[in-house]
Amino acid sequence: MKLKLGIIFLLTRVVSYKQESSVSTGNTTFDTSDAYLLTRGRAWSISLSVRNTLSEKFLSASVIGMDTEDLLYRSSLHGKGLSRFWSCVEGYKGPALILISAFSKAGSDNVDAGRKWGLGVLTEDGFENKDTFYGSSGFLCATYPIFRMLLPSGKEKNIMYCHLHTQLKTYEATPKPLGLAFGGSIGNERIFIDEDFSKVTIRHHAVDKTYQHGSLIPNQGYLPVEASVLDFEVWGLGGQTTKRQQDIFKKREDIFSGQRRKIDLAAFGNWEDSPEKMMMDMVSDPNKARREER
Incomplete structure (x- = not known):
């Protein structure tokens, strides 16, 4: 008897919440509870199918929505x-x-x-x-x-x-x-x-x-x-x-990404003194005499 009364109570709550979640525009009524793929009906079905702590989460969502x-x-x-x-x-x-x-x-x-x-x-x-x-x-x-x-x-x-x-x-x-x-x-x-x-x-x-x-x-x-x-x-x-915890993770990743994008131009040194420029000069004119500075 108590189980039947509990089910009737839940169904009554669902109906009342669906009425409250309806938005009327002229002669058309839209049910905002079905704006997502996770409707209250699907949440109710999942709550009856799983046997773990998530069952209560879906049971609540079937009444008041996610x-x-x-x-x-x-x-x-x-x-x-x-x-x-x-x-x-x-x-x-x-x-x-x-x-x-x-x-x-x-x-x-x-x-x-x-x-x-x-x-x-x-x-x-x-x-x-x-x-x-x-x-x-x-x-x-x-x-x-x-x-x-x-x-x-x-x-x-x-x-x-x-x-x-x-x-x-x-x-x-x-x-x-x-x-x-x-x-x-x-x-x-x-x-x-x-x-x-x-x-x-x-x-x-x-x-x-x-x-x-x-x-x-x-x-x-x-x-x-x-x-x-x-x-x-x-x-x-x-x-x-x-x-x-996810928000903290994302903020930390944003900081790391910003640091990786920064380029320290001073770390590259002077182009005129770089080995890369010397190699380029040698390729362009390999017969050019060079004197080693002492």
Whole structure:
């Protein structure tokens, strides 16, 4: 009886908050709670699916909504691309929720063409720029048109892959792919987002031993499915302490970057006395007699 009353109370609160979050413009009403990919309904579904401390976070978000300060990255706001994504999430060492909205390309025989769908990744680790998979725990989920949570299988731990170019480039005989990936292995990722954040590739669960079996998109077959990315969100779930630590990290990196850009011209010395000028003079006129100054 108490459980039923509690559910009725929560549903009543959700309805009341949805009414308060609606903005009326003439005869049209917009629900501001659905302005993001992380809607209250999806937060409620995730809260029922996970069995850890994040469940309370999503349960709260399903009633009062997420705090916009927890939004680390949104492609429509910060711009698409791995470098823009990295500038927003670098230094965040806490759990995060990644949500993707995509549109299936026309002419695909492996999935319903011209259809919009969504998926998500819940990871308990921060973002790292590496050429290998990393992570301790994570979840995959289909968010639209149906919701389905895929838990970790425990067989492998290819939770997450995030690789982008660094300032120091070295030769690689077999370059690793640039982009974001979840599950599977390098070259056969369960989910792969390219460097430009314009395309997402979904592969069948047969290539993946990290997450449980199950389809992530409607009518998914055995062949890889490519789709155009419509929107991309990353929500930080580590709280104010984790966000504050990221801010400190970013300020420190800005100071280091400024110091690296400064050039001490005095350190170069005088061009007339430099060995480089002597070599240039010798190349231009090798027969010119030179007297060593003593």
